[in-house]
Amino acid sequence: MSEKIARALLETKSIYFNIEDPFIFPSGKISPVYVDCRRLISYPKLRDEIVGELTRIATDEIGLDEIHVVAGGTTGGIPYATFLAHAIKKPLIYVQKSPSGSGSTRQITGVLEKGQKVILMEDVTADGMSVLRFKGGIEIARARLTHCLCVFEYRSEKLGMREAREILTKHGVGLFGLVTWDDILEMARQEGYFTGEEYEQVLSFLKDPNQWWQKVGG
DSSP: OOOHHHHHHHHHHHHEEOOSSEEOOOOOOOEEEEOOOOGGOHHHHHHHHHHHHHHHHHIIOOGGOOSSSEEEEETHHHHHHHHHHHHHOOEEEESSSOOOTTOOOOEEEEEOOOOOOEEEEEEESSHHHHHHHHHHHHHHOEEEEEEEEEEEEEBTTTTBOOOOOOHHHTTTTTTEEEEHHHHHHHHHHTTTOOOHHHHHHHHHHHHHHHHHHHHHTO
């Protein structure tokens, strides 16, 4: 399944590369590459396969009895959470990273009760910090975030990139990612989705983002 999603991300042009005008993430980090898993919801067959794999994880790896509510992280996680909640017949909520501008301290839309176990759905998980902000909103409601599922995880075992997984583990949140950088880079290299220069730039960025930024004149 990871190979299929990796190919889909490349074939649907859901991975953008731009060294001249790098992308700036909400965290402030700068990157020459951007992964947009939201585009995949426009492909029904692929969408069904992704939801099927998420359903398998929820059923076999977590256990449906351990899931009371499915949460979608705004905004990219909401459609995937909706599909998954429908598939496993669980209540759905969505959660914001910070309280709404109305003055309310609540970050939750939907019904979430004290003591309920929640799994969070994200489209992309990079360093895990967004997940922790969602976790804070869930805990304000006196519920518990147990796991996060994401389509793309910024992880590479080959490059030693495990930041999100390590941070979330420390905070008691299990992480499941369907596809990682190892899957993407291998396929991109083999099938020519990146030029040689682009491949090296992405590799350099992933190995050391700060050093990459200095090299390109940041």
